[in-house]
Structures are given as structure tokens and as C-alpha cells.
Amino acid sequence: MKTTFQYDHYYKYDELKNCLEYFAKQYPQLCELESNCVTEMGLNQYVMTLTNKDTGAALEKPGWYLDGNIHAGEVTASMTAMHTIDYLLTNYGSDAEVTKLLDQMTIYVIPRVTPDGAETYLSTPYTLRSVNREYLPEKGGIKEEDIDQDGVIRMMRIPSEYGAWKKDPKDPSLMTFRTPSDTEGEFYDIYPEGYLEEYDGDENLKRKKADWGLDFNRNFPYGWFPDARQGGAGKYPLSNPETKAIVDFVLAHPNIGGAAIGHTSGGMILYPPGTKPSSQSPADDIKTLKAIAAMGEEELGYVKMNIFDSFMKDQVNYDSGALDDWFYQSQGIPAYTMEFWNIGEKAGCPYNWFEPDKETPEKALERFNACMKWVKENAPQYFSDWQEYDHPAFGKVELGGFNYKFTHQNPPENLLVKECENDTRFNIRFAKAMPKLKIDSLVKEDIGNGVYRITAVVGNTGYLPTNLSDEAVKLKVSKPVAVNIKGAELISGKECEEIGNLSGYSRTVTGSFYGNITTFANANAKKKVVWVVKGNSGDAVTVTACQEKAGKACAEVVL
Numbered sequence: 001m002k003t004t005f006q007y008d009h010y011y012k013y014d015e016l017k018n019c020l021e022y023f024a025k026q027y028p029q030l031c032e033l034e035s036n037c038v039t040e041m042g043l044n045q046y047v048m049t050l051t052n053k054d055t056g057a058a059l060e061k062p063g064w065y066l067d068g069n070i071h072a073g074e075v076t077a078s079m080t081a082m083h084t085i086d087y088l089l090t091n092y093g094s095d096a097e098v099t100k101l102l103d104q105m106t107i108y109v110i111p112r113v114t115p116d117g118a119e120t121y122l123s124t125p126y127t128l129r130s131v132n133r134e135y136l137p138e139k140g141g142i143k144e145e146d147i148d149q150d151g152v153i154r155m156m157r158i159p160s161e162y163g164a165w166k167k168d169p170k171d172p173s174l175m176t177f178r179t180p181s182d183t184e185g186e187f188y189d190i191y192p193e194g195y196l197e198e199y200d201g202d203e204n205l206k207r208k209k210a211d212w213g214l215d216f217n218r219n220f221p222y223g224w225f226p227d228a229r230q231g232g233a234g235k236y237p238l239s240n241p242e243t244k245a246i247v248d249f250v251l252a253h254p255n256i257g258g259a260a261i262g263h264t265s266g267g268m269i270l271y272p273p274g275t276k277p278s279s280q281s282p283a284d285d286i287k288t289l290k291a292i293a294a295m296g297e298e299e300l301g302y303v304k305m306n307i308f309d310s311f312m313k314d315q316v317n318y319d320s321g322a323l324d325d326w327f328y329q330s331q332g333i334p335a336y337t338m339e340f341w342n343i344g345e346k347a348g349c350p351y352n353w354f355e356p357d358k359e360t361p362e363k364a365l366e367r368f369n370a371c372m373k374w375v376k377e378n379a380p381q382y383f384s385d386w387q388e389y390d391h392p393a394f395g396k397v398e399l400g401g402f403n404y405k406f407t408h409q410n411p412p413e414n415l416l417v418k419e420c421e422n423d424t425r426f427n428i429r430f431a432k433a434m435p436k437l438k439i440d441s442l443v444k445e446d447i448g449n450g451v452y453r454i455t456a457v458v459g460n461t462g463y464l465p466t467n468l469s470d471e472a473v474k475l476k477v478s479k480p481v482a483v484n485i486k487g488a489e490l491i492s493g494k495e496c497e498e499i500g501n502l503s504g505y506s507r508t509v510t511g512s513f514y515g516n517i518t519t520f521a522n523a524n525a526k527k528k529v530v531w532v533v534k535g536n537s538g539d540a541v542t543v544t545a546c547q548e549k550a551g552k553a554c555a556e557v558v559l
């Protein structure tokens with residue numbers, strides 16, 4: 001796919017900023033760059049608005065939202081978002097599909113939700129969930145640290161007669177479980193590479209709780225629970241400026257009708273609801289959510305699944321406070337979480353989300369060892385064999401394993417562009433599913449004596465209905481289509497007629513009947529509006545249909 005920049009490495013803040021500023025300067029009629037908020041480190045959470053300004057204002061067109069990097073280490077998502085921006089701008093005018101998209105729609109992109117967290121992740125050996133801000137710290141245990149100063153925090157195996165691990169007899173670089181009968185031999189504890197902080201009074205080792213424990217995707221308003229229920233949730237919903245800025249932005253842009261939210265990893269396309277079984281949501285909504293997710297399966301090769309039904313292992317104390325649920329379950333907006341990259345699949349041992357009972361500890365270890373082998377063979381720059389190290393607390397230990405950041409959490413750089421290209425294809429297809437108003441016909445009938453009957457048929461040619469979902473209707477957040485008439489004196493009818501919602505072709509009932517395929521019933525995607533007006537011959541009468549999610553359509557008839 002043709003792009004201006006290369007997607008063979010992960011951008012730090014300055015490079016991401018320079019690329020965005022280049023686009024804003026190079027394509028002023030197609031995009032606008034703003035700072036959505038300024039972080040504690042003084043970095044910008046940027047938002048790029050893409051649309052052809054010559055074909056109408058951004059808010060008057062159907063809108064679609066894309067983001068990445070809610071979690072600091074999931075930098076693949078910021079690169080896929082950047083690639084989509086790049087592809088749309090670079091190919092406008094030469095690619096008919098891209099040109100039509102930016103002529104008729106508005107695309108909003110926040111490529112890096114947490115610039116502070118991502119910069120820490122990309123510039124230091126540390127991993128972190130969302131941001132480098134201290135949150136409910138606890139002392140005691142092994143604190144992750146790059147103790148051998150090779151730039152990576154790897155695994156650390158500590159010889160211990162109490163250890164639950166032993167070297168794999170077939171391959172000493174790998175580990176296996178110690179069996180109940182293993183009473184003789186070398187045994188190990190395995191922890192992240194790091195130093196030992198003060199104990200809490202006993203001799204049992206443990207990992208130290210992360211100081212940087214905030215999780216932005218537990219901080220959104222819908223389904224928020226306090227930290228005692230789900231770690232990292234924050235003091236209250238939207239207590240982080242980065243998450244509040246997203247919600248404020250979406251509410252200030254009511255034309256947004258769909259959302260794709262970028263994460264890693266696992267190779268999944270997750271669709272809501274995430275706080276209740278999908279059977280408790282409107283059936284037509286689930287049908288359309290699945291259909292859009294199926295396009296992601298085609299383009300990305302990932303599996304689609306409902307968040308609550310399949311992704312949540314614990315359906316009592318489930319994770320919530322996520323952005324996708326806020327979009328759908330409070331705003332009625334179809335939203336997807338893209339979990340990019342799947343090293344397990346590359347290693348030939350993927351996780352089966354649909355049969356979690358088969359995920360035994362032995363199966364998990366088999367997958368881990370398969371991933372270790374894959375990294376050693378396919379990304380050796382990110383692999384280190386076990387090396388002895390003289391630890392100040394434990395004496396002789398061994399450090400080794402892969403660089404988790406760019407093997408498990410994100411793809412090695414040489415495989416990044418494929419993820420970007422596949423996701424851009426899906427993003428374009430998803431955006432094209434938005435509702436789109438059209439004046440299907442506008443007819444005048446001369447009744448006599450300067451009186452005319454004006455008949456307009458207003459339609460929605462998009463896949464999604466103008467209300468986006470039945471959930472939006474239930475929540476009472478959907479707005480009706482409004483049809484305005486100007487240019488003549490009204491005798492009957494209203495200057496602004498509200499005609500309710502217009503279905504998209506997703507609501508057309510199709511199937512087969514006695515062997516033939518058939519349309520059982522068209523969607524209610526068109527409605528007729530009639531006025532009687534008085535005017536002079538030659539007067540121009542304008543009819544405008546508008547709805548915040550479906551844009552605006554205009555037509556004119558001369559009396």
C-alpha cells in the first residue's frame with residue numbers, strides 16, 4: 001500500500017509529532033491537527049480530523065473514530081492508526097475509494113492516547129500498563145529492573161530447592177514444571193529480572209506490585225468499579241486527563257457513528273457488550289456487530305468474538321470501565337477493540353478463546369516454549385540465551401529469554417507493516433458502513449394559482465441505520481432525521497419535519513425460500529415528506545435532510 005512514511009519501526013513522540021505536523025502542512029484542505037489534551041509530561045494527545053473541507057464542514061458529514069495506544073506498551077495500535085492517516089492522505093485524488101471516503105465522511109484519529117506512557121515504554125527498559133504515574137504503590141518483592149543493563153528486562157531464574165521449575169531435559173534453554181516425584185536435581189524460581197526490595201516479614205518471594213498501575217481502559221464511565229474490584233481503575237471515572245479528553249471529544253463530535261479502538265495482542269476483534277451476555281442486547285444490533293467484525297476477520301485474519309460471551313473468563317467479576325462499552329452501552333455507537341498481533345499463532349500454538357477449559361497450565365507452558373523457539377529462529381535480535389549473573393541478593397542467577405515488548409506484546413519491526421496494512425483495509429471498510437442521507441427524489445406538482453405540492457423522498461443508503469443501533473433508541477440518545485424546506489411560503493406542512501429514524505440495508509430481511517434466495521422485506525430506509533407551498537414561477541425551493549450521524553443532503557427544485 002502506498003504511504004508517505006515507513007512502518008518498519010515504532011515511532012517515539014517526536015517522530016509521531018513530526019509526521020502529523022507534516023500531514024497538516026502538506027494537506028491543509030484534507031486534515032486538521034489539534035491537541036486534545038496536554039499530559040503531565042507536557043506532551044500532546046493529538047487528534048487528526050480528516051475530510052475534504054471543500055465538500056462540507058466536518059460535523060455535517062458522517063463521522064468515524066479511530067484510536068490507538070490506550071495501553072502504553074501496545075504501540076502497534078498507534079502505528080496502525082498512523083498508517084491509516086497516511087494512506088488516506090497520500091492516496092486522496094489518485095484512489096477513487098479513498099477520495100470518495102474523504103469527500104463524503106469525516107475520520108477522527110487519536111493515534112496515541114497515552115503519549116507519556118508510550119514514550120516511557122519506547123525509551124526505557126520498563127513495561128507499564130497505561131502511564132508512568134505512581135498509583136497505590138506497595139513495597140516488598142522483586143522489582144523489575146534491567147540489572148545487567150542490556151536494555152531489556154528479561155526473565156531471571158533463581159536456584160532454589162523450593163522452586164517449582166526445572167530445566168527441560170530436551171532443551172535446557174526452556175523450562176518445564178517440577179513433578180511431584182522430583183526430589184533430586186536443580187530447581188528454580190522464575191521472576192522478572194530485577195532487584196529485591198524490602199520483605200514484608202517472611203521469606204516467601206513475590207513480584208512487587210507495579211508502581212505505575214493505572215489502567216486507562218478501566219477508567220471510562222460505563223461499568224466503572226473501584227480499584228478493589230479491578231486494579232488500575234483510578235480514583236473515579238475519567239480521573240485521568242487522557243481518558244476524560246477522549247470522552248469530551250466524542251461528545252463534542254456527535255457525528256461519530258462508529259469506533260475502532262487499538263490494542264495488542266492476541267489476534268482478536270472484540271465487539272460489545274462486555275458487561276452482559278450478547279443475548280441480552282437487541283438481536284439486530286448483534287447481527288450488524290458480527291457482520292462488521294467479519295470484515296475484520298477477512299482483512300486481518302483474526303477471530304471475532306463477543307467480549308462478555310467469549311473473552312471474559314470471569315463473568316461475575318468481569319473487567320469493565322472500558323472504552324468500547326462506553327461507546328456502545330451508553331452512546332449506542334458500534335465499537336470494536338482490535339487486539340493486534342498473535343505470536344502464539346505464528347509459533348503454531350494459538351490460544352483457543354472459545355474453549356478456555358482446555359487451557360491447562362501444561363498447554364500454556366507449551367505455548368510459551370513454542371513462542372521462545374519462534375523468537376529465537378525468527379527474531380534472534382530479541383532473544384538471549386541464559387547468562388549467569390551475580391545478583392546482590394540471590395548470588396548466582398541466570399538471566400535470559402526474549403524481549404517481551406517486541407515479540408509477544410508487539411510484532412518484530414519487520415512484521416509491523418503487514419499489521420498496519422491489513423488494519424487500514426478494515427478501517428476503510430468499517431467507515432464505509434456508516435449511515436448516509438440522500439434526497440432520493442424531489443418533485444413539484446403545479447396545483448394552480450401559484451400553489452405547488454412538493455414531494456421529497458429521503459433515504460439512508462448506508463449499512464447502519466441513522467440511529468446506529470437499537471441500543472441507541474433504547475437509551476434515548478438517537479436523534480431523528482430532520483427535513484427542512486426553504487424558498488417558498490408554506491401552506492401545509494412544517495418548515496422542519498422530523499421523520500424519525502431511517503433503517504440501513506443491514507435491517508433488510510433476506511434469506512432463501514423453497515431453494516431461491518429472496519428479499520423478504522426491505523429495510524425502512526426511505527420516507528416521503530409532502531408540503532404545499534405558494535410561490536412565484538422561477539423561485540428555487542431547497543430541501544435539506546440532516547441527522548448528526550448520517551450527515552446532510554440537499555436538493556433544489558424550481559417552481
